[in-house]
Structure formats: C-alpha cells, structure tokens
Amino acid sequence: MAGTYITIDAPGGGQFRAYLAEPRGKKGKAPGIVLCQEIFGINAYVRETADYYAEEGYVVLAPDLFWRMEPGVDMGYSPEEWQRAFGFFQKFDVDQGIEDVRATVKALRARADCSGKVGVLGHCLGGKLAYLTAARVDVDAAVGYYGVGIEAALDEAKNIKCPTVLHFAELDQYCGNEARDQIYAALKDRPEIELYTYPGVDHAFARTMGDHYDKPSSIMAHSRSIAVFRKAIGPRYDLSGLWDQHCYHEFATRDVAATMKTMVDEPYVNHIPTMTGGVGAKELARFYQHHFVNANPADTKLIPISRTIGADRVVDEMLFCFTHDREIDWMLPGVKPTGKYVEIPLVAIVCFRGDKLYNEHIYWDQASVLVQIGLLDPKNLPTAGAETAKKLLDEKLPSNTLMQRWAESAGK
Template sequence: MGTMIDIQAKDGSGSFKGYLAVPAAGEGPGIVLLQEIFGINETMRKVADYYAEEGYVVLAPDLFWRQEPGVQLEYSPAEWEKAFGFYQGFDQDLGVEDIDAAISVLKGLPECNGKVGALGFCLGARLSYLTACRCDVDAAVGYYGMGIENHLHEAVNISGRLVLHFAGNDEYCPAAARNDIYAALGDQEHVELYTYPGVDHAFAREGSEHYHKPSALMAHQRSVTAFRQVIGPHYDLSYLWDKHCEYEFDTRNVDDTMATMVAEPYVNHIPNMTGGVGYKNLYRFYKNHFVDVNPADTALIPISRTIGATQIVDELLFTFTHDRVIDWMLPGIEPTGKYVEVPLVAVVKFRGDKLYHEHIYWDQASVLVQIGKLDPHGLPVAGQESAAKLLDETLPSNTLMPNWPDSEGLDQGGAQ
C-alpha cells in the first residue's frame, strides 16, 4: 500500500516521516491527513489508503516526531494513557508549521496536481481547522475536533472550504462548544457544519466502541463531496454505471462487470437479500445466479437519474418475462411465463472511478402478484398497476384505500 517519505521541518530542526498513499491512477489532488492522538497507527494508514482509493494522493505526517518519532499506539487503557501524554506535550503551533511543511512536500510531488485539502480526526480535526486558518489549502475537513471554539477568532483567515463533523454526545466537544462554533461559523457560505445526534467521539473509527456506521457513511459522503467540489477529481459516474450495466445485461460478461468495481465490492438486493459481499462471493453470485439467468427480453427503462459526487440514484422500470428461474429476484420459483413490469431504484456508490456497492430496491409484492404467486385481494398491494402509474401519473390514486371515497367533498380542515 503506502510508503514512508521524509519531510524537512521548516524551522531547520530536522526531518520527520510521513505515510504516503497514491491512487491507482498514479496521480490526483492531494490530502494531508492529520492524526488522532495515537500517531500514524494502522487506523490512520487505513484512512490514507481509503482516500487513495477515492482518487487522492494522501500524506499523513508524523506530528509527534518532536517528542518521539514513529508513534503508533492502539486503544488499550495503557496505550490511551500514553496517547494523552503525547497530546499534553504537543506544541500545537509547531505542529501546524510541520503540517505546512507536509503541504509543501505534497504539492511538490509529481503525483500531486497541486490542489491540496486537509483531513483530520480528533486532535487532527482541530489541526485541520487551524490549517485552514494558517496554511494554503483549498479545503479542510475535521471529525469530532475539540478545542476549535478557542480559535474562532482565526476564522477570518479561512479562504477555502471548511467542513466540520460533530458527535452529539461528545464530551470533548460539548453542546456549549458546538453552539459557539455554530454561532461564529454557521452563516458562512464556505463552511458546512454537521452534528450527528446520539453518537459519541470517534463515531467514524471502525473498531471504536462508539463506531456508528450510518453516521460514518453520511459523514464520509459529505467529506468526499466537499473535496470533489473544490479540488476534484471529477469522474463521469454516469458513464461508469452505464458500462457496468452494459456488461451485466447486454454483453453478459462477468469479468468485465467485476473490472468496473473496487477490489472488495458488494451488491445487496434489499427486498430479498440476494447479492454478494467481497470479490469472491460477488463473482460467484454474478457468474452463477445473475448475469446468465436474466430472461432474454429483460429491459431497463430509465425514468430518472440523480448524479452526486460519490453516487448515482437511478429510477428504472424493470421488465422481463418469467420464462426461467431468476435466482436473484425470484429464487426457487419455477417459470410462470408471466410478463412483469416493476419500478426499481438503484443506489450506486463509487470509490474514485470504481463501483463500491449497489443497493437495489423494488416492490417484491408487486412482482409476486404479477406472476400469480400472491393474491392481492384484501391486501394493500398492486401488480402491474404500480408500473403503469409510474409512467402515467394521471391514473387514479388511492385505489387501495377503502375509505378514500369518504373524504370526497371535505376540505383540508374537514369542513363540509
């Protein structure tokens, strides 16, 4: 994965190391990654590798080098005690100077296109904020920083984009501190502030007792979106998704399909939990239970497409004749010969220029009604009618509501 490189301190006191991770493309915008109080440990290196997958040249400088080079602590009580010792002995102003030195090195690397952002966690989040105030970066992102409220007077110097993520239950950045930060920065156009209710410090660190995956995923999407908007890189996600679908449904080539995805992707068909997690299981699923089992007349009719910085949401009409066992949609059900039209939504997440995952949604009850396996009588479910209304919104609404006729003639206040 990454490598260690040398960074020369600007005050002439020596050099220190930094962990460098480069994207598969070999070049891209830069991110200086600012550590927690545990040093450039395995967690920080994984974050660097993760953002390299997103298309960034990531440099994580060893900011505790002036106390002890190469600090790599984990999360046992004894290691926590050591980490707080390094935190208490840390010279913040010299630390920001060392970050500035790392930024200069990063900008000078042939792999970096010259645009640079800062990303920090815990202590690193406060340093990311101060980097935005004191250094030449285009964007800065911080997760659950503490002490930022003591440096709000420096915010006038921020010229780039700033994104700060806060944990609602964080004792290190309590509500009073967040309120001060929101009051000072909340109305700034170039600043985004997010608080995640009910979560605690380190909610984005996998393995933490406070790890909260939904909040971590949302925060990551917001962070990468901010970086994409300001420093890039910019990918044609629509084209990448179309090629993936072409390999799935037109050429039906499993190897080409997998080549559009990250090393360890996953697919989850939400209604019936078919799919696969990881390359091996997903390849098996595509090869034996998806690509070659779709009926010949399968069609994906696009209705709408929403393209974000990190994902696509497709609204489709999915049609087919049930002339074979379709493992992924109707596992174990023998062919009925019925024609099916069902609305389908695909939420497709990317890392860099590769698909990371697909969340696919459809109304399984509607499919079962259309193939005659579910009697809709007395149930609030529809068959082909739901697909028809998707295409023609003027078709009657509320036909499954037995009390709908009772409200005719009543206004919104209930008066006759």
C-alpha cells in the same frame, strides 16, 4: 497497509516521517490530501483512512506530528495506550504542529504525481488541526471530524477562505453542547463553511476500529467530505458513464469478467428485498456468473425514469421489465418459471470509490412482483401488481385505490 513512508524536512531543521498512500493505476497527476492524525499517532486507523482516500483518487500524506516528542508513535486503544496518548496530547505544541502540516502541504504539492491542489483532513486532534490549517495555511479545502478545542480558536475563522466541512457528534464528551453551540453561532452564516451534527453518536463515530463507530453516520459524513473535496480539488469522474458501462456488461454482453473490472477489488451488491448478491470479489463474481448475469430472462429491459448524480454515488430510478421464462435466482429464488410478464419500478443506489463501483443497494416492491406472477393474491391486501409501473409512467392514473377510507375524506 498499501502505502509506504517518506521523509519530510521540518521547518527550522530536522526531519519527520509521513505515511504516503497513492491511487493504484493512476494516470497523470492527482489532487492531494494531508491527513492529520488523532492522538494515537500514525496508527492502523490513520493508515487505513489514508489508503481509503487513495482509493478515492488522492495522493495522501499523513505526517507524524508527534515526532518532536517521540518519532513513530503507533498506538491502539487499550486503557494503557489511551493514558499514554493523552500524555502526548497534553504536551503537543499545536502551533508547531501546524508548521509541520504546512511543510507537509509544501512537500505534497512538490510531488510529481500531485496536481498542486491540496486539501486537509483530520479527526479528533486532527479535526482541530484541519480547522487551523484552513485558517493559517494555503490549502484548497478542509474537512475536520469532531475537532477538539475549535471553540477556543474561533477568532481565526475570519482567515478561512477555502471550502471547509466540520463534522460533530451529538453526544461528544470532548466537544459538548456548549462548545458546539459556540462554533455554530460563529460559523453557521459563513457560506464557505458547512457544519453537520450527527444525532445519537459519540466522539470518534467514524473510527472503524473504535467502540463508538457508527456506520450510518460515518457513511453520510464521508459522502459530504468527498463532495467538498471533489468540488474544490477534484478528481471529477463521469459516474453516470461508469454506471452505464457496468450495466452494459451485466445485461448486454453478459460478461462477468468485464463487469467485475468496473468495480473495486472488494465490492459488494445487496438486493435488499431478497438479500441476494455478494460481498467481496470472489463471492460477487460467483453470484454474477451463476445466479445473475446469465440468469436474467431473454427479454429483460431497463427503462430509465430518472437519474441523480452525487459526488460519490448514482441513484437510478427505472422500470425493470421481463418475462418470467426461467428461474431468476436473485429476484425470485426457488420460483419456477410462470411465463408471466412483469413490470416493476426499481431503484439502484450505486456507490463509487474513485472511478470504480464500490457497492450497489437495489430496491423494488417484492409484493408487486409476486402479484404479477400469480403467487400473491392482492385481494384484501394493500399491494398492487403492474399498476405500480403504470402509475410511475402516468401520474394522472388514480391514486389511493387501495385506501378503503379514501372516499370518507371527499369534500372535507
């Protein structure tokens, strides 16, 4: 737990706690997010999510919305805790809960470290509360994950003016096909509302501590959530410049310490074809120091082809060029220098958390590399050597040269 607890004055009297997570090392004011809980209280998963969004650059407040029934509810997911959680859910006064959310929004905006822009985010029960907050409270953006019971409150959708994203699970037993169809029918033509359904996953697919956690869907949903928050409330980062700085230290200064400073505390790198890289700061620094930064050939050159910049990631398409004058652990582990010159198309998908790199997924055609250094004979194999790089630069070069049946379709 990286955050702490503060006290918020409740409407009509009384006070309740809220978990506060703040961006580390922040300068100036940051936008805020009110995080609405699931039915298990302000538990480890809620705190983890708050810390996650703080790392993304937000001041996050997660209010204890069950405080009128029992302050400080913090449960796990055992059968007994599930039963107890449903008891709280059944007794929970949604309208009163929204007023507590309103008070939390007010408290967040009043903080000296908040820019005044505030969004709301919630999962499960919190997903419905995020939807209702967008309809009833002055917030700048809203994101709801697999909200339960939204279909019963569609008459309030007309009051939603802020950008809103709602995520659904295809196999959700608590928001089934009929309910989801009603929601889509009512909201699909609203330009400020985005609706996404994730195939093959169940309720709570984003809960890292749950049985239904699905990493691919969770990653996709988070990118979409961050996109709406970045656009509506900020913060906005120069991801292109941050990536250039990282590459500069990797390939120009070859400074491992400076390279690591561009990344989050626990980053990872995965070179997909060879499964090289590192997970966590210690292993990644080891990899950079002994097997990457100082292991690249002297004439290594990156030729940019295209760059796509999203809300939380950069996709770089480039040519990676080098002479194989030394053993390159990360690309050609165990292969002695051949002296061959290589040009290979390479794609980097770089994910950020806030203004720091979180991970890199690097792709290239390993067969083409092996052909170019003479370790793979392309004869009778559907692979090519340096031709792949040449055709990337000149699309007019012949296509389908590896397809023996290409001539058969001529004139058809």
